[in-house]
Structure formats: C-alpha cells, structure tokens
Amino acid sequence: MDKHPYFRRKTPDELLHEIHESNRGKLKLYVGFAPGVGKTYKMLQDAHDMAKEGIDVVIGLIETHSRKETEKQVGTLEHVPLKQIKYRNKVFYELHVEAIIKRKPHVVLVDELAHTNIRGSKNPKRYLDVEEILNAGIDVMSAVNIQHLESVHDIVENITGIKIRERLPDTFINMANEIQLIDTTPITLRKRLAEGKIYAPEKIQQSLTHFFTESNLSALRELVLREIANDVDEKIEKTHGDNYKGPIGVHEKILVCVQYSQTAEKLIRRGWRMANRLKADLYVLTVIDQDPNDMTDVIKQKIKYWEALCEQLHATFLIEQKNKRKPAQVIVNIAKKYYITQILIGQSARTRWEEIVRGSIVNEIMRNTTNIDIHIVADK
The missing domain is CATH 3.40.50.300 (P-loop containing nucleotide triphosphate hydrolases)
Structure with a gap:
C-alpha cells in the first residue's frame, strides 16, 4: 500500500x-x-x-x-x-x-x-x-x-x-x-x-x-x-x-500533429497563425514507428526541415516513438503533459494516420481528454 x-x-x-x-x-x-x-x-x-x-x-x-x-x-x-x-x-x-x-x-x-x-x-x-x-x-x-x-x-x-x-x-x-x-x-x-x-x-x-x-x-x-x-x-x-482532467487555465497552448505528407508544412504554418492570433505557445508533434537512428535519410531530412521551421516560428518540436501505443494515445499523452488546449490534425493523412478519415483517432482523443478543441484541417 x-x-x-x-x-x-x-x-x-x-x-x-x-x-x-x-x-x-x-x-x-x-x-x-x-x-x-x-x-x-x-x-x-x-x-x-x-x-x-x-x-x-x-x-x-x-x-x-x-x-x-x-x-x-x-x-x-x-x-x-x-x-x-x-x-x-x-x-x-x-x-x-x-x-x-x-x-x-x-x-x-x-x-x-x-x-x-x-x-x-x-x-x-x-x-x-x-x-x-x-x-x-x-x-x-x-x-x-x-x-x-x-x-x-x-x-x-x-x-x-x-x-x-x-x-x-x-x-x-x-x-x-x-x-x-x-x-x-x-x-x-x-x-x-x-x-x-x-x-x-x-x-x-x-x-x-x-x-x-x-x-x-x-x-x-x-x-x-x-x-x-x-x-x-x-x-x-x-x-x-496527477489528477489532471484537461486544461482549465486561460493561456492557450496549441499542438500540431504532422506526418510525412505534403500537408505537414501547411499544418505547422496554420498552427503558427492560430498561435500568433491567440498569443499562444505552439507545439509540433510527429509520431514515429522506429528508433530515430533507424529512420531513412529521406525521413531524417524531412524532420530536420520541420525542426528548422519550428525554430523559425518559435515553436517546440516534439518527436515521440509509438512503442506499441496507438497514435491517438501518443497525442493524448503529449496533450496532457503540456496542458494543450487545441489540437490540429490533417484530414488527408494516410498509412498509420489513415484512421483520421474514419474519425477514430479524433474520437479516441475526445474520449480521453476534456476541454481540448480539435481542428481537422483539409488538405486543399
């Protein structure tokens, strides 16, 4: 005990x-x-x-x-x-x-x-x-x-x-x-x-x-x-x-979730515009399957570009390994850790993010968080 x-x-x-x-x-x-x-x-x-x-x-x-x-x-x-x-x-x-x-x-x-x-x-x-x-x-x-x-x-x-x-x-x-x-x-x-x-x-x-x-x-x-x-x-x-039930303060914190698609940079910039208007802190998250050392050169280059973009926009860039967790659970964990108030996710995501189209990731995030607004951004 x-x-x-x-x-x-x-x-x-x-x-x-x-x-x-x-x-x-x-x-x-x-x-x-x-x-x-x-x-x-x-x-x-x-x-x-x-x-x-x-x-x-x-x-x-x-x-x-x-x-x-x-x-x-x-x-x-x-x-x-x-x-x-x-x-x-x-x-x-x-x-x-x-x-x-x-x-x-x-x-x-x-x-x-x-x-x-x-x-x-x-x-x-x-x-x-x-x-x-x-x-x-x-x-x-x-x-x-x-x-x-x-x-x-x-x-x-x-x-x-x-x-x-x-x-x-x-x-x-x-x-x-x-x-x-x-x-x-x-x-x-x-x-x-x-x-x-x-x-x-x-x-x-x-x-x-x-x-x-x-x-x-x-x-x-x-x-x-x-x-x-x-x-x-x-x-x-x-x-x-530890009794966190969701953000209830007055300072906005925005989390942008990106993957390896053409919409990633668009999402980051959209998140920055929102953060700039709301005088909010901006976080950018990407979820990876493998150890960062095992990533291909293409993916490493993409992540390096995101990091540079985040630095330019004064955003915090986060890389999280799934470790047998669902992407939605990773997002929930990060949202709770940083007291996020708004989440941006791309509509056109595919591969491990393709559940977004069916709404399951959004639903899972909503079931496991409170007081967080979720924005699904169209690819066009």
Missing part, C-alpha cells in the same frame, strides 16, 4: 517543509502595468474592509506619492513607525521589520515591493524584508508594477527605452498566495496623469511624452495580462498534478 503515491510515507524534510509553510504568513500582491493605476489605493481600500471585519491590520509602509486620493484612503489605519537610518549625514526612513514582528498584527501593508533599501539596512531589498515578515507568520499585502519583474527586464527596456534599476526575482512573485491585477486603460491613465493625479505638475509633460506614451502603456498592459494569465495556469497545473 505504501507504493501508492497517496499512501507514501513523507520524509522528515517534507514534513518540516509542510510545518514551515503552515506557519508562514500569506502574501497577496497587487500588480499593475504602470504607476498610477490604483494599486496602493485598492490595497488600502481592502485593508479598511478587513479592519471593519475585526482583522488586525496595520500599515508597515505606504507610498502615497502625494496623491490626494491615496492619502485620503489611508484614513484611520494604524501605522507601525518607520525605521530611521542615517546615511551620509542624511536621515532615511525604511520599513521597520523588527517593530512589525514585535507588534505581530494579522496583516501588514508594505508598498513598493521592488524598492532598494538604503545602505545600513538589515536587508538590501524590501522584498527580503517582506520575506522575513512572512516567515514570522504575518500576512503581507504588497504592490508592484510589471516592469520591476526580473524576467521581463529586457522586454520592458525594448518597449520603453528605459532601464529599470529596481527589480525583484520571479521566484518571489511565484510564492504569492494571491495576485490581484489592478487594471485600467492607457487612455484613462494618461488622462489621470494630465490632470495631475499621478505626478507633480513639473513632471507631467515629460512623463506623457516618454514612459507614459499610449503605445508604451498598451504594450506594458498586454505584458502584465499575459504574465498574470501564465501565473494562473501554472498554479492550476501544480494544484491538479
């Missing part, structure tokens, strides 16, 4: 990890695509709702940036005094981690997650302060913009022409228990900026013509929407694990 994964005895390290996670505070992130979308405002709004419900919530650090709406929203929430640090004959104020842990509220608000602490602070970055608070068993609500995420640094620089200095690792974001997207339209955000609701008057015109152009904001907004969608999918996939 111990061999069954459900009944497997957990190791001491696994038990310790579970205990640590159960005692660790929960992290909620408010994520936006640019300053001024309303992350801090919404975080404060939620904090007031929690306080009304009797939850012990305090402010660790809030950056209002002199925005009147945000300052008003602070209201009567309790503040934990900031820590004073003297550096180069100036006094700076940083998050007081020790005071927060000593106060031990149920929830603490910490703004500007990617902030770099002044020299002399215990931790070099604010997200490390948050990590320490979480490990003390205190829940944290924090805010960050997409441009501060390490993995999108180069993309953001290409979009805006601006190098973002303050960044935080994706691994920290991935630990969040909840991520809330704070969204608005680029036009609305530019209007708020022009009205003086985001920056001081002397910064408005420069911001409108540099970082806050409509094209920049549209690109950043699409970037944050895709990142949040990917995060949702990853969490769903991890949660389901």
Whole structure:
C-alpha cells in the first residue's frame, strides 16, 4: 500500500517543509502595468474592509506619492513607525521589520515591493524584508508594477527605452498566495496623469511624452495580462498534478500533429497563425514507428526541415516513438503533459494516420481528454 503515491510515507524534510509553510504568513500582491493605476489605493481600500471585519491590520509602509486620493484612503489605519537610518549625514526612513514582528498584527501593508533599501539596512531589498515578515507568520499585502519583474527586464527596456534599476526575482512573485491585477486603460491613465493625479505638475509633460506614451502603456498592459494569465495556469497545473482532467487555465497552448505528407508544412504554418492570433505557445508533434537512428535519410531530412521551421516560428518540436501505443494515445499523452488546449490534425493523412478519415483517432482523443478543441484541417 505504501507504493501508492497517496499512501507514501513523507520524509522528515517534507514534513518540516509542510510545518514551515503552515506557519508562514500569506502574501497577496497587487500588480499593475504602470504607476498610477490604483494599486496602493485598492490595497488600502481592502485593508479598511478587513479592519471593519475585526482583522488586525496595520500599515508597515505606504507610498502615497502625494496623491490626494491615496492619502485620503489611508484614513484611520494604524501605522507601525518607520525605521530611521542615517546615511551620509542624511536621515532615511525604511520599513521597520523588527517593530512589525514585535507588534505581530494579522496583516501588514508594505508598498513598493521592488524598492532598494538604503545602505545600513538589515536587508538590501524590501522584498527580503517582506520575506522575513512572512516567515514570522504575518500576512503581507504588497504592490508592484510589471516592469520591476526580473524576467521581463529586457522586454520592458525594448518597449520603453528605459532601464529599470529596481527589480525583484520571479521566484518571489511565484510564492504569492494571491495576485490581484489592478487594471485600467492607457487612455484613462494618461488622462489621470494630465490632470495631475499621478505626478507633480513639473513632471507631467515629460512623463506623457516618454514612459507614459499610449503605445508604451498598451504594450506594458498586454505584458502584465499575459504574465498574470501564465501565473494562473501554472498554479492550476501544480494544484491538479496527477489528477489532471484537461486544461482549465486561460493561456492557450496549441499542438500540431504532422506526418510525412505534403500537408505537414501547411499544418505547422496554420498552427503558427492560430498561435500568433491567440498569443499562444505552439507545439509540433510527429509520431514515429522506429528508433530515430533507424529512420531513412529521406525521413531524417524531412524532420530536420520541420525542426528548422519550428525554430523559425518559435515553436517546440516534439518527436515521440509509438512503442506499441496507438497514435491517438501518443497525442493524448503529449496533450496532457503540456496542458494543450487545441489540437490540429490533417484530414488527408494516410498509412498509420489513415484512421483520421474514419474519425477514430479524433474520437479516441475526445474520449480521453476534456476541454481540448480539435481542428481537422483539409488538405486543399
């Protein structure tokens, strides 16, 4: 019975990890695509709702940036005094981690997650302060913009022409228990900026013509929407694990099944067009009978061409040996492994794929998967 994964005895390290996670505070992130979308405002709004419900919530650090709406929203929430640090004959104020842990509220608000602490602070970055608070068993609500995420640094620089200095690792974001997207339209955000609701008057015109152009904001907004969608999918996939019943996330993944016919390249290009429109990941699968080393030179050349085409189209090329499985079962296994949402198959397939014409492969795929759309592409 111990061999069954459900009944497997957990190791001491696994038990310790579970205990640590159960005692660790929960992290909620408010994520936006640019300053001024309303992350801090919404975080404060939620904090007031929690306080009304009797939850012990305090402010660790809030950056209002002199925005009147945000300052008003602070209201009567309790503040934990900031820590004073003297550096180069100036006094700076940083998050007081020790005071927060000593106060031990149920929830603490910490703004500007990617902030770099002044020299002399215990931790070099604010997200490390948050990590320490979480490990003390205190829940944290924090805010960050997409441009501060390490993995999108180069993309953001290409979009805006601006190098973002303050960044935080994706691994920290991935630990969040909840991520809330704070969204608005680029036009609305530019209007708020022009009205003086985001920056001081002397910064408005420069911001409108540099970082806050409509094209920049549209690109950043699409970037944050895709990142949040990917995060949702990853969490769903991890949660389901072996109990997978089909893709239920929001990020499309397309699988093109090809064989040695004239329609193969057509299918790959059709799949790419679909993937491009849907902003989806593209996978191309071919199923082989024999060991790859035993394939004829003609077949090897064909596969080499498909690989080159996939590389050009930024698609993932997959070769699977049947090993006594039916082609349909191979497709099902790959679809489950990569959380595929749509499958493309050619209508004109013959030889081992000739069952497609009779519909048996399609039927078998449909019987063994859920939430996957199947497209049969005509040869002409």
